[in-house]
Amino acid sequence: MDVLTPAPQQARPQYGVIALPGDLSLPLDLEAMARGRRTELEIGFGNGEYTVKHARRAPDVLLWGIELSPACVLRCARRAAGLDNLRLIRTDARRMMKELFRDEALDRVYMNFPCPWPKRRHAHRRVTARDFTDSLAAVLRLGGVFELLTDDEPYAREALDRIGNHAALEGRGFEVNPARSVTTKYERKWLELGKPIYRLTFVKTRPFTTARQTWEGSEVHIRTRRRPTEACLNALADVSGGAGDARWSFGRLALERGPEGGFLLEAFSNDEEFDQRYYIHISPRDEGALVRLDRTANAFLTPAVKGALADVATRIDAPEEPEG
Numbered sequence: 001m002d003v004l005t006p007a008p009q010q011a012r013p014q015y016g017v018i019a020l021p022g023d024l025s026l027p028l029d030l031e032a033m034a035r036g037r038r039t040e041l042e043i044g045f046g047n048g049e050y051t052v053k054h055a056r057r058a059p060d061v062l063l064w065g066i067e068l069s070p071a072c073v074l075r076c077a078r079r080a081a082g083l084d085n086l087r088l089i090r091t092d093a094r095r096m097m098k099e100l101f102r103d104e105a106l107d108r109v110y111m112n113f114p115c116p117w118p119k120r121r122h123a124h125r126r127v128t129a130r131d132f133t134d135s136l137a138a139v140l141r142l143g144g145v146f147e148l149l150t151d152d153e154p155y156a157r158e159a160l161d162r163i164g165n166h167a168a169l170e171g172r173g174f175e176v177n178p179a180r181s182v183t184t185k186y187e188r189k190w191l192e193l194g195k196p197i198y199r200l201t202f203v204k205t206r207p208f209t210t211a212r213q214t215w216e217g218s219e220v221h222i223r224t225r226r227r228p229t230e231a232c233l234n235a236l237a238d239v240s241g242g243a244g245d246a247r248w249s250f251g252r253l254a255l256e257r258g259p260e261g262g263f264l265l266e267a268f269s270n271d272e273e274f275d276q277r278y279y280i281h282i283s284p285r286d287e288g289a290l291v292r293l294d295r296t297a298n299a300f301l302t303p304a305v306k307g308a309l310a311d312v313a314t315r316i317d318a319p320e321e322p323e324g
């Protein structure tokens with residue numbers, strides 16, 4: 001079995017503007033965080049050039065950025081030195097926007113040049129997909145604005161049609177080559193090539209809500225009745241399970257050589273297309289054991305993560321088969 005030694009607390013990197021899942025309790029308490037500032041969200045900020053310029057120019061805004069690529073998050077964080085009105089989260093906005101934000105939480109959401117996903121089999125990844133539009137309609141406040149910039153005309157037309165036809169959102173603008181004081185790398189590139197860009201503006205005109213999956217039980221600590229035997233722990237490696245759309249599997253088991261002791265089980269979970277990798281901490285006690293997310297896990301408590309934790313506890317509590 002591997003032995004993992006956790007980094008000492010004082011050696012934990014200073015993340016600055018990067019907000020880690022383990023430090024966020026969902027939904028976010030924006031009233032306390034914004035302290036009177038307006039709240040905006042940028043989705044897919046790329047290298048963060050636009051994001052940081054916008055945050056510097058708008059100190060009255062608390063700006064959140066969600067980006068899928070870890071390299072982009074780090075690049076943007078480096079640019080953002082000294083800013084206290086920007087928070088970056090590395091995750092998938094399609095899945096997590098509605099989980100992070102309550103209904104009516106945001107004054108403005110914007111997306112600069114999202115991938116248009118032109119292939120039919122990827123259509124569900126577009127912002128025009130029903131789930132994403134519902135999330136948007138929920139998290140914007142009444143009168144709040146969604147702004148989309150794109151260089152892809154068919155995508156712009158589809159967005160205008162689909163988002164503009166949502167019961168709670170209304171199209172208010174379709175501009176070609178709008179004048180903007182801050183521009184993005186992609187924008188400048190397209191304009192230099194003489195390609196038109198499109199800005200679509202939508203306003204939330206009616207209340208709307210959507211279901212959330214992570215708000216119940218922001219922390220999961222499960223106590224087992226049995227104390228896990230070595231055989232039971234070893235049998236967890238390579239197990240996989242699932243329920244509904246949630247899937248999970250376990251990998252290596254390691255001994256944690258830290259103040260907490262116990263075991264770390266590598267875990268992988270998938271909620272539809274939303275993947276997370278993390279460790280489950282198993283601490284044997286005099287009686288039973290405590291099963292929870294490891295503090296370095298940085299995973300959101302989606303149905304697949306909760307399923308994985310429950311599966312570990314159930315397997316520890318299951319009577320062992322007699323040998324032979």
Ligand SMILES: C[S@@+](CC[C@H](N)C(=O)[O-])C[C@H]1O[C@@H](n2cnc3c(N)ncnc32)[C@H](O)[C@@H]1O
Pocket residue numbers: 043044045046047066067068069072091092093094111112113114115184185186187
């Ligand atoms: C074409 S780039 C545009 C970057 C930047 N907005 C600009 O205009 O320069 C699209 C960005 O969206 C990010 N992205 C794609 N899907 C995403 C998702 N589901 N959630 C968050 N970010 C996403 C990509 O990683 C990429 O950085």
